[in-house]
Amino acid sequence: MSLLDIHVLGSPILRQETERISTITPELRRLIDNMFETMHVAKGVGLAAPQIGRRERLAVVEADDVRLVVINPEIIIQEGSAKGEEGCLSIPEIYADVTRFARVTVRAQDIDGNIYEIEAANLLGRCLQHEIDHLHGKLFTDRLSLLKKRAALREWDEEKINYPKFVRVLPVGDLPPERESENL
């Protein structure tokens, strides 16, 4: 397996719509393995294809003891609202409270192309919504109020100088285990 570079806010691919996956190739399976590996090393609980510079409608998630390959997902039921703190592997060090649906049912395909439905709340539900946003070019900062968004983007202005060409190369070896559960 190999670690993938993570695109950070400012990289155009994070803003592009993804393309539906019709065939699950061996190359795609290797990509999925590498996405899980990259997510683990980066201490995240979710990672979407645009974050590693790809156009496929694909994400991996590992939250609330559930590990999911999420291909061509859509939210088919949504209920309530819940606020919780989020970060993103593509916007390192920036965290903010985001209001989302409290509970969603997502329909997606697994690594073998089989369709499944999963009902999720709490961190898993939040993570699925965050990753599905990524697959449509949307970031959590887009969901903040104008004032909170401005504050977050000001912080990011300082932070982004650490990522030349808007690419984050993961160091070999462990990152400090901070705020792991909120990096989606």
Ligand code: NI
């Ligand atoms: Ni994210």
